[in-house]
Amino acid sequence: MRSGVGLMLPGFWLGVLLCLLPLPLAAQVMLLIPGHEGQQFQAFREAGVTIPLTSSGWVDGGQMLPSLRGVEFDRSPEASSRVFYTLLMPTERPVSMQAEWLNLYLDAATRRHPGEPVILVAHSIAGVVARYALVTRKRPEVETLITIASPHVDGSMIEFGDFFWQSPLGTYTPLLGAGGMQRLLELYAGISVNQPGNILRWLAHQNHPNIRYVSIIRLLDTVVDPMMQDLNRVANLRGRAEVLWSPAGHALEASDGTLLAALFLERIRRD
Numbered sequence: 001m002r003s004g005v006g007l008m009l010p011g012f013w014l015g016v017l018l019c020l021l022p023l024p025l026a027a028q029v030m031l032l033i034p035g036h037e038g039q040q041f042q043a044f045r046e047a048g049v050t051i052p053l054t055s056s057g058w059v060d061g062g063q064m065l066p067s068l069r070g071v072e073f074d075r076s077p078e079a080s081s082r083v084f085y086t087l088l089m090p091t092e093r094p095v096s097m098q099a100e101w102l103n104l105y106l107d108a109a110t111r112r113h114p115g116e117p118v119i120l121v122a123h124s125i126a127g128v129v130a131r132y133a134l135v136t137r138k139r140p141e142v143e144t145l146i147t148i149a150s151p152h153v154d155g156s157m158i159e160f161g162d163f164f165w166q167s168p169l170g171t172y173t174p175l176l177g178a179g180g181m182q183r184l185l186e187l188y189a190g191i192s193v194n195q196p197g198n199i200l201r202w203l204a205h206q207n208h209p210n211i212r213y214v215s216i217i218r219l220l221d222t223v224v225d226p227m228m229q230d231l232n233r234v235a236n237l238r239g240r241a242e243v244l245w246s247p248a249g250h251a252l253e254a255s256d257g258t259l260l261a262a263l264f265l266e267r268i269r270r271d
Contacts, residue, residue: 027116028264029109030058030084033102035124035149036091043123044086048254053084056261061085064105071108082264085109089126095199098126099133106133110141117143121260123252124149124224128199135206144212146260149221149250153228154200204235213241216259223250 032050034043044050054060059080064087065072077083087105089098109118118141122130127150134142217229227233231241244259 027081027113028083028119029061029113029116030082030119030121030260031064031102031105031109032084032086033120033122033126033130034087034089034091035122035126042086043252044257047252047256049252049257049260050084050086051254052257052261056265057082058261059083063088064108066101066104071104073108073112077112083113089129091126095125095129095132098129099136102129102133103137103139106139106141117141119144119146119264121146122148122150124250125151127152128203131203131208132199134209134211135203139209142209142211144214146214146216146263147229147231148216148246148252148256149218149224150215150229151224152200152215152231153233154198154204206236208234208236208240213237214244214263215241216244216246216256218250219245219247221248221250 030053032044050060059078059082061077061083062073062075062085064085065074066088073085085105087102089101091098106118118139120130120142122145127145127147130145130147131152133139134145213231215229215231217226218224219226221229230243231237232239232243244263246255246259248255
């Protein structure tokens with residue numbers, strides 16, 4: 001009996017010690033995709049979203065940029081298990097074109113971080129862009145889609161005209177010129193009520209990949225109806241998305257970074 005106990009003790013205490021040691025953070029790559037009012041990759045940075053992420057252990061991988069040679073990174077990679085990037089997107093262009101750009105960024109991220117799971121965080125209409133990319137091309141590296149104040153249901157824009165004047169974009173609308181206004185009309189025609197070729201209506205009936213979905217819903221949003229920001233209202237995603245309520249308006253805020261950091265810290269603890 002003693003010999004048996006003696007053989008068991010080392011394994012038992014080894015298990016106890018392993019439980020007490022801090023677990024290594026899972027390797028993850030996060031892409032922060034700006035919506036229309038964030039015309040450039042600086043949207044998440046200027047709002048302060050990236051600060052809580054770096055404070056919680058995420059490494060700022062910098063910006064991903066298009067070039068004649070393809071996608072470029074503005075800094076060398078750092079050794080880290082969790083890294084995020086901001087993207088430069090053609091935010092005035094139609095959803096399908098933006099999805100092509102997003103696929104190029106995903107390809108580049110996969111080459112730089114082979115085998116590591118990717119998290120997409122999309123603000124406003126970028127949530128529609130991300131969904132379009134996911135249903136039109138297999139992206140096995142993507143494990144999570146988080147949308148912030150995104151219009152997921154047909155008719156979720158409160159008023160097409162109000163969108164321009166109630167959002168920061170309204171300040172710049174007179175400066176866009178005829179060409180810029182035409183691009184905006186092409187972009188938002190795809191998610192306006194009763195428009196032919198409505199992208200939201202089409203997306204609702206597409207097979208979405210079996211990944212984690214999270215809707216961050218803005219309670220005080222005057223641009224996108226808060227109830228229509230819930231991914232669970234999409235026919236093909238009903239009951240599959242987690243919902244987080246945020247007491248804020250449509251624009252990005254530093255608190256989004258705190259929410260993202262807490263969201264994935266909690267996921268690591270549960271795993």
